[in-house]
Amino acid sequence: MAGENEDGSRIDALERRLRDVEDQLAIYRLLAAYGPAVDSRTEAATAGLWTETGRYDYGGAPLVGAQAIGDLVNIQPHVGYVERGCAHVIGMPFVAVEGDRATATGYSRVYLHDGDGWKVERTSANRWELERTQSGWKVANRVNRLLDGSPDGRELLSRAFVQSNGEETDVVS
Amino acid sequence: MAGENEDGSRIDALERRLRDVEDQLAIYRLLAAYGPAVDSRTEAATAGLWTETGRYDYGGAPLVGAQAIGDLVNIQPHVGYVERGCAHVIGMPFVAVEGDRATATGYSRVYLHDGDGWKVERTSANRWELERTQSGWKVANRVNRLLDGSPDGRELLSRAFVQSNGEETDVVS
């Protein structure tokens, strides 16, 4: 019957559209967990955001492997920041999904307790490269650069608007 | 017919998945209304975010009841902050839904106009405990603590990774 086939097509379309929505929200969820994980020094939750072989490139030699990244919460300067009072805030990112890979581009800030207020200790551009794994979306690579006037941060942000095939990212559809 | 039964199951699954997505977005929406409500001193909108018996625990004796919480916008120090120029910014939270209850963990900051810029007057860890009511998700309890190096803020953030039954929260699926 026509009606039945039509239902099937509509269900197909709904499943595709819902998956797109779920992907974007899962990536929000992943990045929103980062701050609470590191500021509470919860090593397992921090490591669990990355793939086993994931990387964190913050300007020097990149950290490689979820465990090495999780270990960050137990060493300086992080331990000192937490003792002084800090917040690692990841802003709502711009997410672009291509199949089983995605990028999320946005800002992170580190607020540090200072006198009778909080100092903005770091403001960085972030590019999160994500992969869909059997246990959900995970970070394959985080690249961040200070927005201190050097060109790296700007270049990182500009890559939000280019797809992996070199074509322009469609922001608004 | 097999096809028809199959459609029904697929529709069931879509309804469940869509409800999960709607829950997460409704909670984002609720928290995103907080800043505009308090910074415009809109008492009804502020009170309306909480359940009738909702609580706000900011370190001292908790405020109890939506009306008492809404009244905050009409008293000091809030009135003074608004007159000086302030922004209560709630960052994108980490949301975990369990049936008709949920938690949202993240950061709030109060920016206060100061000289030729804005001072970060407060940076806090937040745990929002939410309930699904007949008129949508509402705040049953907001707990926040300054991230000033005292252990309370860190402890609050770490609870994001533990479910109500004591098991680990699944961040990435």
Added chain:
Amino acid sequence: MAGENEDGSRIDALERRLRDVEDQLAIYRLLAAYGPAVDSRTEAATAGLWTETGRYDYGGAPLVGAQAIGDLVNIQPHVGYVERGCAHVIGMPFVAVEGDRATATGYSRVYLHDGDGWKVERTSANRWELERTQSGWKVANRVNRLLDGSPDGRELLSRAFVQSNGEETDVVS
């Protein structure tokens, strides 16, 4: 058959609900692209967020037209901010959709590199008026006002809680 008609109704409902979810996420996506676009001085991506006849009202004579708004990234003070190191951060907004129009209310902050940290150079209330176009949601008008104690910012935020027909916005459903 009853079952088939019922499936159709359920699919209708899913399509409506999914569209609501997609609308809210598309608007998040649009606003999350703003910072990366302007801080990387990507003129086309900046202009592309607005409708052709879109406006940006930041207190003086409004800018009119997507191209004029995109050009902002090539003039002072913007070029100087970028050279010094800046982040235009748009917080998670409160979104209200009415058919093919929507508003998003929230905060923007400009962080500017300053000494050994970042200064909060501007903190503003924002009201984004959006339209659904054939190429997705776009900004028809952005109005922002500094939260420096003047009444304009507060008034802008309070409008989040009023629909276009004058009725109260339903925050929580």
